[in-house]
Amino acid sequence: MKEDSLVIHEIYSSIQGESTFAGLPCTFVRLTGCNLRCAWCDTTQAFYGGKRMPRSEVREKALAFGTPLVELTGGEPLLQPGAIPLLQELCDAGRTVLVETSGEADISRVDPRVHKIMDLKAPGSGETHRNRWSNLTHITPRDEIKFVLSDRVDYEWMRSVIHERELAQLGCTLLASAVWGKLSPKDLVAWVLEDALLVRVQVQLHKVIWGADTQGV
Template sequence: MLITEIFHSIQGEGTLIGIPMLFVRTNVCNIRCEWCDTKYSFYGGREIALSDILNIVKEAKEQWVCFTGGEPLVQRDALSFVEGSLKLGKKILIETNGTVPIRNFTISDNIVLDVDVKSPSAKVRKPFLEENLKYIRDTDYLKIVIKDREDLDFAINFIRGHRKNLNYVLQPAWGSDIRMIADAIVETDLNVRVLPQLHKIMYGEMRGV
């Protein structure tokens, strides 16, 4: 599997925010968002045998593994890695960009899927895979990063036009006005969570956190 980095840190976003995790960050992404904060994962990386990665997972003190990228689900060994980590007794958070099928990764209650819906400021040409909505479970969530009012309006319209009963997280892009987002959501009838990027509040824009 092509890996950018493996590190120990605190989950910085989404509904599992604040939980210590082993992060396995893969290389390569199929969409390359405008505001991606891990652009270094687009290139380079190193090939590590699946067995070696699973040995690291086995020895990790953390109960949770965050499988992220780049886009982790484009890796050839993605499913084997997830299945192997489950067999080791780990819980897994998969962070995926919403353009890759997730059906094969809903095989266990010990997997949580963080599925992106890309807002206009991301400037992504590949569309959100609507079929994925059929496989989102109560434990999973859709995340929409918000940079400005256009993004916020997009998010509100998306939620109202799709399954309202799903878990939604609105996350301000780093440097954006989280209060604007929170105040706007309070005025709606939507039951969504507005969460910052905790790891950036704690560490700033550092690699490997």
């Protein structure tokens, strides 16, 4: 069965680089494959290749690192049917579980104990038309919505979406992230303060520590 195995790019431990969990020790399970091609993507190496592994082996390898926090990422992890039961099993093992997802994949079947970190793709990504707006009905206060912004146009799009979709009423954390090397975080902060926009500005902590091109950290 497809659910019994997953194609894995890498499994490793590091610190969480983004979200409200930034800075905490975390085990990352990076799945291979993505059906989007965002202009600013920094994990294109995970589009192809990888190794097919039994789900039980993936689970045990992830748990063996001993971190209380585990994240499924990609690529797009929810493209693989085995991701859904794996998320459940990691929760059953007592871990705090995160999933990073593009906003295009259906999140309705994700275990409610999982913290969903879901993108909404701004115009600069080239993939705005792929946003699955129905996913918003499955976002809870434990979840986070992330906007990756490359310029002022992206920022203004985010601001409009927050107001028009009434995202504040969802009770979740709204993350605003500047594309590394393209949008100055200082500019983003200035715009957020000027508009009194209730978002959490974040930087990619792993890139600050290890550099933008270092993988597996």
